[in-house]
Amino acid sequence: MENITENKLNNQNENSTNEPILQLRNVSVSYAPGKKAVNNVSADIYPNTITAIMGPSGCGKSTLLRAINRMHDLYPKIETTGDIYLKGQNIMEMNPMEVRRLAGMVFQTPNPFPTMSIYDNVLAGYRLNCIKLTREEKDEIVQRSLMAVALWDEVKDVMNRRGSFLSGGQQQRLCIARTLALKPEVLLMDEPTSALDPVSTNKIEELLLDLKKNFTILIVTHNMSQAARISDNSMFMYLGDLVEYAPTRQMFTKPQHKKTEEYLTGIFG
């Protein structure tokens, strides 16, 4: 994308480093031979920013996001090509399990593990990876993670209840806490608020702005106003192509491409 260089992307960490935390290089994903769902996408994501990925249904935004934590490896028919560097390391050459710990993912529908308590859900990443912890370490991780998602006060007295006991918005924050507990480098969020009511959505958005201080967030959203509210930079994808990648404010005021403008003004979508 030639205009990436033209428009300087928002970078929160300007004084410390200018190094991108995540670099996508010619990433393509195909579900069937010859049919590319994501076509040759290259982009740099800077630390401590929120990057929104927008576009109409089926444009490949979720597919691109799922390439970053090697989720496509689960389905043998899906082919991913290109390189993705996370802190300079090529994740295509790493063990997928290690990649997924570094790039945490939050899904569209809140899905706490139904057989685990709230406490165990936060620790699920450690449990499932057979990482032994002392009681104090566990308590510390649970409290820190739940505080980070502003859920601690609401659930500290019901730690032993099942995760499904909580409301939808609380469940989604629990899922974010579960991901944060493993201290990932980037947070990948696949339409995390699309199954939630406006009040819960608002809470999650505030939470993301807060989490930005410590994490780098990539969020797929079909909600343009959400992207405008919370993101620093925005990507607009169409038919698998990354059409435009620019600071959000600029994209919403002066889109460089006709397609972007048409999408943002609601001509199609």
Place this chain on the structure above:
Amino acid sequence: MSDRVKFSNVKKRAAKDKIVFGLVCLFSFLSMIPLFLIIWEVVSKGYKNFNWRLFTQVAPSSMDALIAKMSGEPIPGGILNGITGTILIVGMAVLFTIPLGLFVGIYLSEHPENKFARTVSYLTDLLQGMPSIVIGIIAYIWVVKPLRSYSALAGSVALTIMMLPMVVRSTEETLKMLPRTLKESGLALGASYTSVIFRVILPSGFGGIFTGILLAVSRVMGETAPLMLTALGATVVNWNILKPTSAIPLLIWDFYNDPNLVDIIWSASLLLLIVIFLLNWIAKIVARRWKI
């Protein structure tokens, strides 16, 4: 053409509805009659000998029963050897079936598109329709012949083959109903496939899987034909898995063939009926309690 769609013969159609609804009720009622008659037969004839002896004594010999009958006393003895035999044979069959059934069920639910999985699935259906006597003969050839003895083990093998398709199907269907994101979110935490299967997927599907196992047990508990060719039967309590062993349905068959013992058939049947009823009842509770 007028603008409104007119319904003609409203009255006639209402009458037709009533007739069809009446038929639905009538046939439901008719199908219940034989069931009630069977339960009535078993309970009314079985309760007389349904006592403590039934659980503590082995099946009586034909001569003892004849003598007791002549002197007007109730038939001595019980079906202890059958009860212990059923516990041994069915228990072992459950131990064999659970790992096999779970793994096949997991495989089928994980790879529905796979050609091999589809073949396995098809064969599972076929196995479910196999006559139980054929399975008995197979177990005879596989186990009884090489070991040169009828045994509880051979009986368990036969029952395992019968239970397997049921457990595979129920496991597969249960796991297919779990949301796909459950597995993905486990893996997204960096967990291994094994860890996700054993710590997320199987616990989440526990209710359905356990119910399937209980129903399979209650289904094979009354099986007679496959046991006749494998466990054979025994007049004493036997816990040795390599020796001939009795079972409740085998005793019922024996009693039927001996005019002096006919009276305990109904007590043994009543016991079997009660246990199967309880298993079904527990299965319902588990399914409700562990629903996700």
